[in-house]
Amino acid sequence: MSGRSLRAAVAGLALLVLSGCEEFAPQAHDGADFHARILSQEKDGIRVGTAALSGAEAHRYLGVDLESAGIQPIWVEIENPASGSAWYMPIGTDPAYFAPYEVAYHFEHWWTPRRNARIAEHLLTSAVELNVPPGGQVKGFAFVHAGVGPRYNRIQILDDRALHEFHFVNKVPGRKWDFHRIDFDRLYQAAAVKDLELPALMAELEKLPCCAADEKGNPVADPLNVVLVGTPQVAASALVQRGWNFTEPFDAGSAWRSVKAFLLRSPYLTSPVSPLHLFGRAQDVALQKPRNDIDRRNHLRLWLAPFTLRGQPVWVGQVSRDIGVRFTTRSWYLTTHKIDPDVDEDRDYLLQDLVLTEHVGTLALVSGVGEAPRTAPRHNLTGDPYFTDGKRLLVVIDAKPRAMQDIDVIER
Numbered sequence: 001m002s003g004r005s006l007r008a009a010v011a012g013l014a015l016l017v018l019s020g021c022e023e024f025a026p027q028a029h030d031g032a033d034f035h036a037r038i039l040s041q042e043k044d045g046i047r048v049g050t051a052a053l054s055g056a057e058a059h060r061y062l063g064v065d066l067e068s069a070g071i072q073p074i075w076v077e078i079e080n081p082a083s084g085s086a087w088y089m090p091i092g093t094d095p096a097y098f099a100p101y102e103v104a105y106h107f108e109h110w111w112t113p114r115r116n117a118r119i120a121e122h123l124l125t126s127a128v129e130l131n132v133p134p135g136g137q138v139k140g141f142a143f144v145h146a147g148v149g150p151r152y153n154r155i156q157i158l159d160d161r162a163l164h165e166f167h168f169v170n171k172v173p174g175r176k177w178d179f180h181r182i183d184f185d186r187l188y189q190a191a192a193v194k195d196l197e198l199p200a201l202m203a204e205l206e207k208l209p210c211c212a213a214d215e216k217g218n219p220v221a222d223p224l225n226v227v228l229v230g231t232p233q234v235a236a237s238a239l240v241q242r243g244w245n246f247t248e249p250f251d252a253g254s255a256w257r258s259v260k261a262f263l264l265r266s267p268y269l270t271s272p273v274s275p276l277h278l279f280g281r282a283q284d285v286a287l288q289k290p291r292n293d294i295d296r297r298n299h300l301r302l303w304l305a306p307f308t309l310r311g312q313p314v315w316v317g318q319v320s321r322d323i324g325v326r327f328t329t330r331s332w333y334l335t336t337h338k339i340d341p342d343v344d345e346d347r348d349y350l351l352q353d354l355v356l357t358e359h360v361g362t363l364a365l366v367s368g369v370g371e372a373p374r375t376a377p378r379h380n381l382t383g384d385p386y387f388t389d390g391k392r393l394l395v396v397i398d399a400k401p402r403a404m405q406d407i408d409v410i411e412r
Contacts, residue, residue: 026063052151052170092156094144212276230397364410
């Protein structure tokens, strides 16, 4: 080995050693900021609370860069007032969850045995106990695979009575989503919002425009083919549970990331959705369920409507299946997704997704889109043809579980 190579090897080894000498000084997580974000539910006498930590928070309170390892800690609190023991089953939260010592091993270095031991001890004592004693409480972290956007957490508690299941969608700070630009409390004055019963709601939905509009208000864009009823927490829980991601704001940065993903044939799980208009504004919320790469995804736009169903928010939406990306001169970022011309297929795909959550209370198909046969398709703003039976899907999402066979199906 030459002197230059030897010096390079020594320098590389020194850097490696120094990288393992990073100070291990986690902050106490009792009373930490993330406790203010804990969401709580109580069912069958059992109380469960959860919060999801960002990468920066994980590093601060657990002392290691979990985000770089693709690991996310979620905070779990469980109170068991029963006379028998209960058991938290983290496999329900993530079928491939990480054990505390497994996480610690990822950050081990052979030249830092004392630091290794401190990391393992801290992660072990910070982890949530799986056994919840009678009349007792446990709290701590579970370690799951990192995701993007708000975190869907399913918490399963087993005792001698039953398997108790809780569902949460926890916010994760540090990311900006397109819906952050909307102040939902100011969209409508309370007096202007009509509260309807189901027959009146269905009639109202049939009077809506067939399609979303362009920025000038011309209703010539994609068809408004879905309506969801439910609070933001309930509706988001159902969608995130089934793999739908919130999307980033549509700006120059996200447009460039979209172009790169298109050129490199790589996924972009939170890529933006172009704006369409209803009620005089662009969509309030956009979600997507990606498939193999940026070319193929299901995307959903939602607008909060100026009417409710028995006090529950109504979200008018447009869902379609992207089957490719192509260049176009009709947008300033020169690319657009091509949609599957059978737009009813993705409407039915969304229905399947929601039914599988077992939180669908009522569903119906109402008129309003207008039929467009395959022999005489309509076209959206970017020129893609589409055909449809003209029906609009209405789904009422219940907070409480509802077995598939108990769904109220309304025929019209």
